[in-house]
Amino acid sequence: MPDSVEALLTRPASELAALVRSGEVRARELVEAALRRIEANRDLNAFTLVDAEGALAAADAIKPGDPRPFAGVPTAIKELNPVAGQPLTMGSDIFGDYRPDYDAYTVRRLRDAGFISVGRTAAPEFGIVPVTEPRRFGPTRNPWNPDRTPGGSSGGAAAAVAAGILPVAQASDGAGSIRIPASCCGLFGLKPSRGRISSGPDAGDNFLSTNGILTRSVADSAAILDVLAGYELGDSTWAPPPAEPFAVSAAKTPGKLRIAMTTESPLGTPVDPVCVQAARDAATLLTSLGHEVIEVTPPNWVTPQLIEPFNVIWGAGIAAGVRIGATVTQRQPTPELVEALTWAYYQRGVAQSSADLLGAMATLQGYARRLVAFLSQYDMLLTPALGQRPLAVGYLNTDGADPMAEFGKAVYFSPFTATFNLTGQPAMAVPLYQGEDGLPLAVQIVGRPLGEGALLALAAQLEAAQPWAGRLPARLTAQG
Numbered sequence: 001m002p003d004s005v006e007a008l009l010t011r012p013a014s015e016l017a018a019l020v021r022s023g024e025v026r027a028r029e030l031v032e033a034a035l036r037r038i039e040a041n042r043d044l045n046a047f048t049l050v051d052a053e054g055a056l057a058a059a060d061a062i063k064p065g066d067p068r069p070f071a072g073v074p075t076a077i078k079e080l081n082p083v084a085g086q087p088l089t090m091g092s093d094i095f096g097d098y099r100p101d102y103d104a105y106t107v108r109r110l111r112d113a114g115f116i117s118v119g120r121t122a123a124p125e126f127g128i129v130p131v132t133e134p135r136r137f138g139p140t141r142n143p144w145n146p147d148r149t150p151g152g153s154s155g156g157a158a159a160a161v162a163a164g165i166l167p168v169a170q171a172s173d174g175a176g177s178i179r180i181p182a183s184c185c186g187l188f189g190l191k192p193s194r195g196r197i198s199s200g201p202d203a204g205d206n207f208l209s210t211n212g213i214l215t216r217s218v219a220d221s222a223a224i225l226d227v228l229a230g231y232e233l234g235d236s237t238w239a240p241p242p243a244e245p246f247a248v249s250a251a252k253t254p255g256k257l258r259i260a261m262t263t264e265s266p267l268g269t270p271v272d273p274v275c276v277q278a279a280r281d282a283a284t285l286l287t288s289l290g291h292e293v294i295e296v297t298p299p300n301w302v303t304p305q306l307i308e309p310f311n312v313i314w315g316a317g318i319a320a321g322v323r324i325g326a327t328v329t330q331r332q333p334t335p336e337l338v339e340a341l342t343w344a345y346y347q348r349g350v351a352q353s354s355a356d357l358l359g360a361m362a363t364l365q366g367y368a369r370r371l372v373a374f375l376s377q378y379d380m381l382l383t384p385a386l387g388q389r390p391l392a393v394g395y396l397n398t399d400g401a402d403p404m405a406e407f408g409k410a411v412y413f414s415p416f417t418a419t420f421n422l423t424g425q426p427a428m429a430v431p432l433y434q435g436e437d438g439l440p441l442a443v444q445i446v447g448r449p450l451g452e453g454a455l456l457a458l459a460a461q462l463e464a465a466q467p468w469a470g471r472l473p474a475r476l477t478a479q480g
Helices: 013-022 027-040 052-060 105-112 155-162 179-185 218-228 246-250 273-288 304-329 340-351 354-375 403-413 419-423 452-465 474-479
Strands: 047-050 074-078 116-121 168-173 188-191 210-215 258-261 292-295 380-384 427-434 440-447
Touching: 013 027, 013 218, 027 047, 027 052, 027 074, 027 116, 047 155, 052 116, 074 105, 074 155, 105 116, 105 168, 105 218, 116 155, 155 168, 155 179, 155 210, 168 188, 179 188, 179 427, 179 440, 188 218, 188 452, 210 218, 218 246, 218 452, 246 452, 258 273, 273 292, 273 380, 273 427, 273 440, 273 452, 304 340, 304 354, 340 403, 354 419, 380 452, 427 452, 440 452
Parallel strands: 074 116, 074 168, 258 292, 258 380
Antiparallel strands: 047 116, 168 210, 188 210, 188 427, 380 440, 427 440
16 A cells, blocks of 8 residues: 555546555545545635545445446535535525435436545635635635635635645536636646536536536546536437547547637736736647647627626526525525625526526627637637636625625636637636746637547647646645
């Protein structure tokens, strides 16, 4: 057995599963190590629930030779996904102590693959903002610098993986919520194509959001996407299956690609020169690998007016979420039960008409169609991942006197990600660099519709050329 089981938690999940399968390491040892790492990193506030008893019982049931691809590997589920018997709070007081009696299909697929969940990871209230500081649970902190955000909404998941608590963690992305925390915490984060992973059983489909995973390695992301992807009974829309497993695609050479690049914010906001330089450095690296990079400005790329129809959809979704919370706890929605920003969106959502919602959808779908058509002449698009460096904890106050003004700050921080939730294209944050401030520095690469396989192949090539897995926060090396 290795000298330190804790040290194994920064290794790929596939390697850990192989160790469990061979009997070299027991699943219980991995879970116990993860639980110790949670205790050692309590200051990060990455978890809203730790299920030590349940995780250890699940681990004890796994024996050497278990054929499941990730048998015995510890993970965690994001606060916004239902797990049978565990609190589903959406990061909000309005959900009280509601415990659903069912699992999200994503949760079931992870469990069926052999993963063991050690608990729930923190998210902002209703996943609204790109930082993780819900009033109900308090701020989650970045393992690279606890004064900075790990991003959001999958901030707890990213902090847990970056801190070496878990090798991978479940996440979701409705406007960048996988890619933003991946960028803040030095992880690999792929947002799959719309319809690739089922949103069931709570939704037939989802225009903006998709589930996924946060990992250190491209190979892990590919193999876990193979576990998560696929039609579920009752899905109203779904992506067609890939021609081959994503793990196979990720292991292939990508060939020569024609890659568009822009560093201009689609919302017209200023972009930190460090983030711009990261994209330009990535372009140089891609060129050295044999790819062609062409700087472009897509037609109508700078469209800050899209914030309004996006907010119409956002408001409708949040209003529905607040009403669900009120229903399961049999309470009336009041401003005391939710943060000020949530209440502002709730009021907006209930005041909108069905015509407002359908009009906003049509506007955004029309924009998405035009952008996808322009980008079809390229294999991929390269942009900065973020517009600013990871924000200071407390900089964005979702419970302040002017919550919509606070939300406006998010536009400056993460202007590049939400566009590709609108288009439904797969997009990934690739943590190629580290800034002079000591924090990770990533770029975003967007693929063609349904093009996860090609993205993963390129990501693996970049990972081999400029590895990032060995870069660890100082706290992790100090803790051993």
